[in-house]
Amino acid sequence: MKPPYNVDVDSLRESPTRAVNRIVERLKREGKDVIMLSTGEPGIPPPLEVRLWLSEALKEESMRLYSYTPSPGFLSLREAIVDDLKDIGGVDVSVDQVVVATGGQATMFSTLATILSPGDEVILMDPTYFGYWNLLSYFKAELKPIVASLDKGFQPDVEAIKESIVKGKTRAIIMVSPDNPTGRLLDLDVAKSLSEIAVDYGLWIVYDEPYKTLTYEGEHVYMYNLAPENTISLNAFSKDPGIPGWRLGYIYGPGWVMKKIALVSEAITYNPPSVAQHLVTVYLRNRELRKRHIEYARSVYMRRRDVMMEEVSKISGARYIKPGGAMFLMVDIKDIVEPLNVDCTLLTEKLLREKLVAVLPGEFFGKSTKNFIRLSFPTETPERIREGVKRLRELLEEIEEKENKGIKRSSLFEASL
C-alpha cells in the first residue's frame, strides 16, 4: 500500500530560474556558449586573502573547520556582524538580535514561519523577487501585491499600501532594497512612511537586503533604524563577498522575535555551514579588506551596468530606470512586443535557444511586468554583456520584420525535477 503525503507541499513550485538553468545546461552540454544575463550570481569570487586563509586552514589535522557550531552561528561571527552593521549602516543591534542562517532562502523561510499564521495577509510589491510567492502560499498567507511602476521609479506606492491594509488580517509588508528585479533603492521618505505605517498598524516589515553593499548611486536605507520594533532584516553573504552556493546569511530584528526565529533556523538546518562562517568571519574582521572588496565589486559591477544601459538604450522603444543598486536592469519592452502580439516569456525562450542569451521574463516577478524582461549584469564581462544585448536587439528587429511569425508556446519553462 502506497503511503500518503501532506498535500500542502503541492503549493511549492520549483524556482522558475531552475527551468531556465536546465535549458542552459543542455545547451552547454551541446558545446554551446551561452551568455548569462539571467542570474543574480556574482562574477567575482571572495577576496584572495580570505580564500588563502581557508586554503591553509584545510591543511590542519584538526576538527576546527568541520565541527558543529552554535545554532545561531559562532559568537565571533555574530560580533563581527554587529560591528559591520554599525560601521556600514549605523545600525545598533546587540549580538542577541543577530541569528546567522543557512543562506538567504533560509532567512526567508525561518522568518515567515515565525511571523505568519494561516490566513494572514502579506503586502508585497509587484514586481518582486519570486521566491516569496512560494513560501507565502506554503504558509497559507494571502498575497496582496501592490504595483510599483517604472513611471514612479519602482518606488512603493505608500497610499495604495495603506489602503490595502486590513486591520487584524494584514501581518507584514515585504520590501526588497536594493531591489530585485528592478535595482531601485528605497527612497528615504518612502521608507519613513512605511515605517510609520508599520508602527501604527502593528505590522512587520520584512526587509530583504542581500544587495545592501552593492549600491552605485544613492544611499541604502537601513529600515531597522526607522522602525526597530517592527523590522526584521534579511541578509545574505551570497552577493558580497560572493559565496552564493555556500549558503550563509543572517537575520536581525527585535530580540524577542529573534529567539523564535533562531529555533526555526535550528529546526531546518541545525547550524549554518561552519566553513562559510569561518570564511566570512575572517572577511568581516579585516575591515580594510572588507572596504576594499566592496569598492572593487561596486566598480566592476557599475562598469557592467553602464555598458548594459548603453546597449539597451540602442533598442528603440525599450524603457528602464537606472538601477541605483543590485544587479539588474528591468526593461519595459511593451511598446515593442505589444503591437507585434509577442509573449515576453516566449521571447526569452527564443532568445535563449536561438541566440544563446539567457534572460528572465518579467512575468516571473509579477503581473505588472509581463511585458518586461530582466537583464542581469554581474556575471558576464562588459564585452559579452554588449554582445548579449545586441543579440536581443537583433532578435526584436527580426521579429518586427517577420511580424511575429514562428513563435509558439512550448512547455520548456514548465517546472519539473
Add this chain to the structure above:
Amino acid sequence: MKPPYNVDVDSLRESPTRAVNRIVERLKREGKDVIMLSTGEPGIPPPLEVRLWLSEALKEESMRLYSYTPSPGFLSLREAIVDDLKDIGGVDVSVDQVVVATGGQATMFSTLATILSPGDEVILMDPTYFGYWNLLSYFKAELKPIVASLDKGFQPDVEAIKESIVKGKTRAIIMVSPDNPTGRLLDLDVAKSLSEIAVDYGLWIVYDEPYKTLTYEGEHVYMYNLAPENTISLNAFSKDPGIPGWRLGYIYGPGWVMKKIALVSEAITYNPPSVAQHLVTVYLRNRELRKRHIEYARSVYMRRRDVMMEEVSKISGARYIKPGGAMFLMVDIKDIVEPLNVDCTLLTEKLLREKLVAVLPGEFFGKSTKNFIRLSFPTETPERIREGVKRLRELLEEIEEKENKGIKRSSLFEASL
C-alpha cells in the same frame, strides 16, 4: 504596536545538547579542560587528499566553488551517491530518487514536512534521537514511543509496534540504525518484520542511517532493499567523511515522493552547500580512498569504544550492550542511582561542573532511559576516554559515600538562546 507571531513555533525547543555545550563553553573560557563524552562529533577530519584538493581549488580565480547549485545537488554528486549506495549496500536507486540536502537535520525536516499531516501518529523508539520530538510536535504529529529495552539489545519490539498502529492514523515509523543513542544495529529479522508491517499498513519507514558506514560488528541493514515503496532513507556526511558543521546529507526513496521532498528542501535552503558538495564528490569518486577512510575511521573508533567499554565495566552495577555501530555507549546505572535516589540529569551536571566530564543524561532520549547516561567515544583519545570514565566512577563512589548529599536541581540545563 508590537506585531504578533505564529505560536506554533513555540513547540520548538532548542536541542538539549546546546545547553550542555554552553556550560562547556563557559568552563573552557575559564581555562578548564573538559573531557567531551557528550557529542556525536567525529574526531577525525576528512581525508587529507580531499582537503588538499579543496585547498588548491580555493586558489582559482573563478566562481566554480561558489556558484549556486541545482536544488537537489550537483548531478555528478547524485551519480556518485547512486554508485556508492550500490557498492556499499547493494542498493539500486536512480539519480532521480536521490536528493542532496543541507545536512541531517534538513533531511529530517524536509521528509517529515512532506509525509506528515496534523494529527498523524508516528511510531518511534524510546530511547531515540531527541531531534525528532521537536519536529514531530512542530508538524502537529502525535508521538507513539515504543520502548526498546536494553534487555532485548535495544531491538524494536515488533509486536508492540504492531499493536500500537491505528489504521488511517498511523503514518510512519521512525527508525535509526546504527542507533543513536544505543549503538545497536537493527537485526535483519526485525527489519524484515518492520518492512512487512509498513507494506501491509501503508506506512512510511523513515530510516535514519547517518552512521551506516561506522559499524564494528555485524552488518548494517539497508531497509530500502526490503521495502522500496515505503522507505525514505535519511543520510548525512557528518560522521563520514566527518564534516558535521558543513551541513550535507541526502535522502533517497520512491521517486514520486522524492520530487515533493526536493521542493521542501529547495524551500528551506535553495541548494545544499556547494563547497561541501564538491568535497564529498571528490571523496566518493575516489573509491580506494573512500574505502581506506572508512576502514581507518572504524579502527580508530572501535579502539575508543573498546577502551570505553573496558572502563565502564569497572563501574559496579553499570550495564550496557556492546554497540555494533555508531558512536555511543548507553549505560544503565539504575542499580547505582535508584537506591541513592539520585537524579541522572543532575548527576551529569555535577559530573560536568565538578569533574569536567561532559556526558548526556538518558532522559534526553526517552522516558525509559531516565536512569541511563549516554557516553560517546568518537571525539576524545583513548587516554582521555579512560580518564573521563574514571572520573564518572569516582563521582558515583563519592555519592555513594555521602549518601546522596549535596545534589540540588538547578536550572543549568534549561534551554535559552
